[in-house]
Amino acid sequence: MTGEKRTVLIIDDEPDVREYLTALLEDNGYVTVTAADGNEGLEKVKQKAPDLITLDITMPEKSGVRFYRDMKESDELKGIPIIIVTGISKDFERFISTRSQVPPPEGYLSKPIDRDEILKLAKTLTDS
Numbered sequence: 001m002t003g004e005k006r007t008v009l010i011i012d013d014e015p016d017v018r019e020y021l022t023a024l025l026e027d028n029g030y031v032t033v034t035a036a037d038g039n040e041g042l043e044k045v046k047q048k049a050p051d052l053i054t055l056d057i058t059m060p061e062k063s064g065v066r067f068y069r070d071m072k073e074s075d076e077l078k079g080i081p082i083i084i085v086t087g088i089s090k091d092f093e094r095f096i097s098t099r100s101q102v103p104p105p106e107g108y109l110s111k112p113i114d115r116d117e118i119l120k121l122a123k124t125l126t127d128s
Contacts, residue, residue, distance in 0.1 A: 005031045006030050006122075007030070007032070007033060007051050008031070008033075008052045008053070008054060008122065009035065009050035009052070009053045009054070010022060010025075010034045010053075011035045011036075011037070011053060011055045011056060011064070011067065012034075012055075012056040013036050013037055013058075013060060014056070017111070017113075018036075020113070024118070024119070025119075028119055033048075037059045037060055037061040038062030038063060038066055039061050040061075041053070041067055042067060042070065045077060051081075052081050052125050052126050054118070055067060055068060055082050056086060057084060058087075064084070068084070082106055083107035083109060083118070083121055083125070084105045085113060086109075087110065106121075106125055109121070
């Protein structure tokens with residue numbers, strides 16, 4: 001990666017997951033910002049749009065599904081790639097079945113997170 005470092009917004013209600021992804025991505029040349037739920041995530045996106053978002057589906061307050069739909073229905077924000085990161089495959093099935101008119105995410109990963117897979121996806125989605 002040349003030039004400016006890419007920023008990844010990590011949205012997850014589990015502190016351990018936020019810490020793991022922060023360390024992993026920063027060790028690999030990314031700048032990270034974190035949020036504990038969809039409401040906080042949306043605030044951070046509006047402050048400064050990231051190059052990529054990792055998004056947990058099941059969270060208190062604003063769920064990942066609602067956050068995702070808000071992002072993809074916004075003309076200003078829909079171009080930001082999102083990797084869904086969840087521990088429950090049923091969440092993803094529910095997400096797909098309720099996503100009417102919303103495009104699928106640019107990436108999907110199950111927890112526990114595969115280190116190489118998330119780095120590969122992050123690189124692919126931020127190298128434009």
